[in-house]
Amino acid sequence: MHLLSVSDLVVRFRTHDGTVHAVNGVSFDLDEGETLGLVGESGCGKSVTNLAVMRLLPRPAGHIERGSAVFEGQDLFEIDESAMRDIRGKDIAMIFQDPMTSLNPVLRIEEQMVETIRAHRKVSTKDARERAIELLGMVGIPQPEKRLRDYPHQFSGGMRQRVMIAMALALEPKLLIADEPTTALDVTIQAQVLELLSRLAAERNTAVILITHDLGVVAGMTRRVNVMYAGFVVETAATSDLFARPLHPYTIGLLHSMPRLDAEEGEPLVPIEGVPPDLRQAPVGCPFAPRCAWAIDRCWADMPALGAMDGVVAIETTGANPTHRVACWNVPTPDEARLAHPDRPGFHAAPAPTVAEIAR
Amino acid sequence: MARFIVRRVIAAVPVLLGLSVLLFIFVRLLPGGPASAILGQHATPQRIADVNEALGLTRPLYVQYFEYIGRLLHGDFGSSYVDGTKVVDVFLLRFPSTIELTMGALFFAIGLGIPLGRIAARHSNGLIDGIVTVISLFGISIPVFVLGYTLAFFFGVQLHWLPTFGLADPTLGVPAVTNFPIIDGALASLQGGTTAPFVDAIAHVILPSIALGSIPLAVVTRITRAAVIEVSNEDYVRTARAKGLTEKRVDNRHIMRNAWLPVTTVIGLEAGALLAGAVLTETVFNINGVGSWVVDSIRNHDYVVVQSLVLIFAVIFMVVNLIVDIGYAFLNPRIRYS
């Protein structure tokens, strides 16, 4: 049994400007102690997916249209609010992007840590305080006893994120969701925080979902990666496989728009042309088609399912050797992936169908 | 914190000095000067000259001003031209009623405004929110005296539920100890073994407090609603929920604790409206406070009293704002620790 199984998750937001199709049928599994990266540009649904799992979507706009999220055998979407509250913070903890705004500015760190512990454990304030000091020491905050009495604004950005990590790990959760945990930090601090996060998670066998737009962060941190685009998972693979042999044109685009020191001579830095789709339109066909150099007619009409390449019989969704799967009708060849454009004589990306063609 | 207070008090000095100069000039520039204000328009020039001489108004202006300031610093706010009573004495007699009235209004505005704002925020853009919005629109659009008379008519004249005259029933013969009607009533109740004087004092303050508190109520409601909605969208509220805290704790500790900041600021701003509104409320409900005294003094051309009262009002206003700012600093660690 997996620790967490999300299947066919659909999340929509009702706004004044219409319905936003934020997540359009996302499925993935996660085992105990496993690390999974969720990668994609902002607005691709990676954060929303996890807020949905935590049932913390912004109210009243966001709601789960369908799907399930089975955590340790129970569907999180079916249990009542108080049961969900017991899971939040205790079994599943979260770390957010901006440690500046994620800690309550008017409450002491002490109160924010103690309340977390006491929300889930029947311990005295004194014991909870002891535990908080221990946790702050564990994440490398000097003089934890003294710093406990401080307010968030008295910490630097990196220290604040350490406090967030300490708070998230306070109850030894089985799953830690880290949503862009280092994006708001100085580059020099990023590595420290990431290293701390992965070391503590590994020591405790805590499963981690790491949400990021930065493929570089994923490379060192996670065993497996889901690439998301416009509310779909378009590619999933072991991290090493993904870097070695990207299959989806979007993944290829992401890899080529990332400057690398080890890039081979002449390997181009290619930006992804165009803009992400307007999520207020119900998705028709592959959402990447308008920006895709490999698009064929079919891409405009049907969204392909996430599938393995030919010849694979059994699909492994988790574990040491997960199946490399992609949602694409016209998978680029390895050579094309290196070039970042199609290399087939006479091939042109299929243009968007006209209204008349759609009607037919 | 002590340094913060000292700095604020020092900053208030030039403002008060400036105001005292303006008020000094104001009394000097009155049509005909203070003498004709005392003697009336038909006084003979000889009489006016005599009075001016007696009041020391013939000496150079700056000498008069410094004397005036010197007296102020000794706590001498002058005496009424009309009946000769000392401003300080009358002030101490009347001020407790004004405090009681404004505190009642503040209590009403905060006590009702914050729950209303929270309810409206919780159901934002729904029916309850709409009702609360309309209530607060009425609150800021209805003058104190219109609401005062409306309340007096329904709850006093029609229903006979609540008194509409003064802050205490003089026929109960409650002895004036502190001059605060409620405290005096409570003391009389304790001594006489009957609740009547205390209940009477409470009953008297209800309608004036509602009339005076309507504008602050509307403002506090609006700002609470806006603040709660804004704070609810903050990242740290999401963090609090993600930690598995109960909705009650998220509301009371994480949202309200932050929403109090803008509410506190607004309460400070509304203190001025309360003080000025007391002038009207005391007139409507025949309360012998400082506000009705201002009006009486202006009607009687008793400008020494007006001059002193305006200065006193300004000082009170500043003190209230200082208290509010201290409260704000207390609530906001970013101010306190900087």
Added chain:
Amino acid sequence: MTATAATLAATPRTSRGLWGDALRRLMRNGPALVGLFFIAVFVMGAILAPILSPYDPTVGKLADGYQSPSLAHLMGTDQQGRDEFTRVLYGARISLSVGVVAVLFGLIGGTIVGSIAGGAGGKLDGLLMRFVDVMLAVPGLLLAIVLVSWLGHGELQIMLAVGISYSPMFARLLRGSLLALRESDYVIAARSMGASPVRILVRHMMPNALTPLIVQATLFAATAIIDVAGLGFLGLGPGDPRIAEWGEMLTDASSYLQNYPYLIFFPGAAIVISAIGFNLLGDGLREALDPRLKR
């Protein structure tokens, strides 16, 4: 996305675009239209008073006194037998004109002081703002009360007194926006390209600084109507028995509260409804002029 929206909102646009957009948004704002309707009703009533009513607002027959509302006297008659409806209509003339002109006085005074302070900065700024502090130290209506007791009775005096009592608020608001704008990227950009300080103030800063001023002025119109009535109520009104004024009508009526409450009700309702009108319009303008508030 929010960043781009904020940048767009802060970008100076040509007046026509800004005002055109604002007007379009205002016309789609239901409550603001209701406010506009209330104001229009009172303006029409004030203008058409002689046509709408056959009675004289200042002279009545004592024999006609204390009549309850009827077809002949829609809002009844007062202690002197004057038609209450007629007096409310004529009262609108005073309340609206005095209130609006008072706000204009305050706006003009505040704009002059605020733009000098915010534009010049330095010592002049400090001096002017200390003066504004002194005026703001006297809370609200009390300043107007003292000023009117000094200036004397009359419509113009009330306009001046109320206007002066609002001007420090306008001055502070304008100065605040100007100071903020001075540090904004596009003003720094304009300065770096060598635009003259006056041109920067007039072309780049004022149009943006004016929008909060306009919103505040509209909201103050509501306060002014209430304050003008308050002065009348305290016996500091125009003081002319030939003029019907809502505040003075209320003072007169307060003696008859017990038996003739409608004499309080109608002028009171007139004040409330006209104030609601300006408050709704002001809130609507705020939303229309500040796209960032759009929900």
